Amino acid sequence: MIMLNGQRADLHAGETVVAVLAHLGLDGDARGVAVAVDGEVVPRDAWASFALGEDARVEVLTAMQGG
Amino acid sequence: MADPLSLPMDRVTSDAVPAPNGAVQAQDVLTIAGKSMHSRLLLGTGGFPSLELLAEAIAASGCELVTVALRRIDPSPTHPRGSLLDVLATAGVQLLPNTAGCHTARDAVLTARLAREAFATDWVKLEVIGDEDTLLPDAPELLRAAEELVDEGFVVLPYTTDDPVLARRLADIGCAAVMPLGSPIGSGMGIRNQYNIALIREAVDVPVVLDAGIGTASDAALAMELGCDAVMAASAIARAQDPVAMASAMRAAVEAGRLAHGAGRIPRRLYATASTPAQGLPDFSG
Numbered sequence: 001m002i003m004l005n006g007q008r009a010d011l012h013a014g015e016t017v018v019a020v021l022a023h024l025g026l027d028g029d030a031r032g033v034a035v036a037v038d039g040e041v042v043p044r045d046a047w048a049s050f051a052l053g054e055d056a057r058v059e060v061l062t063a064m065q066g067g
Numbered sequence: 068m069a070d071p072l073s074l075p076m077d078r079v080t081s082d083a084v085p086a087p088n089g090a091v092q093a094q095d096v097l098t099i100a101g102k103s104m105h106s107r108l109l110l111g112t113g114g115f116p117s118l119e120l121l122a123e124a125i126a127a128s129g130c131e132l133v134t135v136a137l138r139r140i141d142p143s144p145t146h147p148r149g150s151l152l153d154v155l156a157t158a159g160v161q162l163l164p165n166t167a168g169c170h171t172a173r174d175a176v177l178t179a180r181l182a183r184e185a186f187a188t189d190w191v192k193l194e195v196i197g198d199e200d201t202l203l204p205d206a207p208e209l210l211r212a213a214e215e216l217v218d219e220g221f222v223v224l225p226y227t228t229d230d231p232v233l234a235r236r237l238a239d240i241g242c243a244a245v246m247p248l249g250s251p252i253g254s255g256m257g258i259r260n261q262y263n264i265a266l267i268r269e270a271v272d273v274p275v276v277l278d279a280g281i282g283t284a285s286d287a288a289l290a291m292e293l294g295c296d297a298v299m300a301a302s303a304i305a306r307a308q309d310p311v312a313m314a315s316a317m318r319a320a321v322e323a324g325r326l327a328h329g330a331g332r333i334p335r336r337l338y339a340t341a342s343t344p345a346q347g348l349p350d351f352s353g
Contacts, residue, residue, distance in 0.1 A: 032152045034181035
């Protein structure tokens with residue numbers, strides 16, 4: 001089961017980060033966005049090639065107002 | 068210890084020079100990690116009721132460096148992605164991503180790395196919180212995270228306590244500035260320990276940015292009079308009844324405090340010292 005931002009997502013092992021972004025309605029070069037999988041940064045240039053493992057925990061983050 | 072507002076001038080490092088019109092001269096720049104800024108006011112973007120008010124407050128404050136946080140993306144159309152970044156890009160300010168909400172060095176380091184990916188900057192305002200009620204920094208975790216991030220090439224600006232020893236340790240590690248608190252985040256309690264802030268200014272060779280606790284303009288002026296190189300304000304502006312007016316007030320206060328620090332205040336005395344000479348005083352006795 002793939003967890004995306006703390007919730008179950010209709011994604012499967014083997015899918016790439018680009019697929020995750022598409023799932024969120026984002027294109028593959030979304031600016032202002034960062035992705036972590038299982039507690040590690042997935043660099044932007046690896047988004048197209050990085051494949052999710054079983055039970056991957058994916059975090060997709062962006063800017064928010066904050067002190 | 069001596070009155071921190073009356074430090075002997077040879078122990079005060081200031082290049083603030085009043086121009087003939089009274090404004091701080093253009094060459095009085097704040098330099099952090101090689102970046103020169105004319106504004107000595109940093110702005111936190113949190114707490115503004117709207118992006119429009121944030122944009123107006125940025126303009127009124129004159130700030131050139133603003134903090135942003137990193138949070139889970141909300142794909143719903145009510146949160147148009149990038150709108151905050153658009154506002155900040157239009158304002159022409161540099162982003163200072165923070166690690167707010169992190170409680171361990173590990174989380175803070177990961178957040179900094181993600182911020183570098185998202186915003187293409189290696190600057191980070193490092194926050195590692197050790198207590199939920201006071202939001203005070205966790206010193207051991209903060210040092211650990213700072214060391215790791217400096218090693219990875221980040222420009223690290225740590226949010227720290229008002230402990231001069233910890234500030235020196237952070238500077239020794241290679242932090243680009245130190246950001247001691249005046250009082251807890253969002254408390255508006257001002258600078259609780261002026262002596263420590265003055266000691267921190269003497270203890271480190273990197274810029275000192277007074278962070279957290281600023282309640283109103285006089286707090287910001289006091290920070291600058293104590294020798295701080297800059298002031299960061301977030302809640303004090305964003306949650307003021309009129310954030311844009313308060314942004315203007317903070318800008319003026321930071322400039323006034325900077326000038327006053329360079330000017331060197333008179334010592335405090337218990338008794339009066341006449342400002343009009345007694346010489347030439349007429350004798351009206353009959």
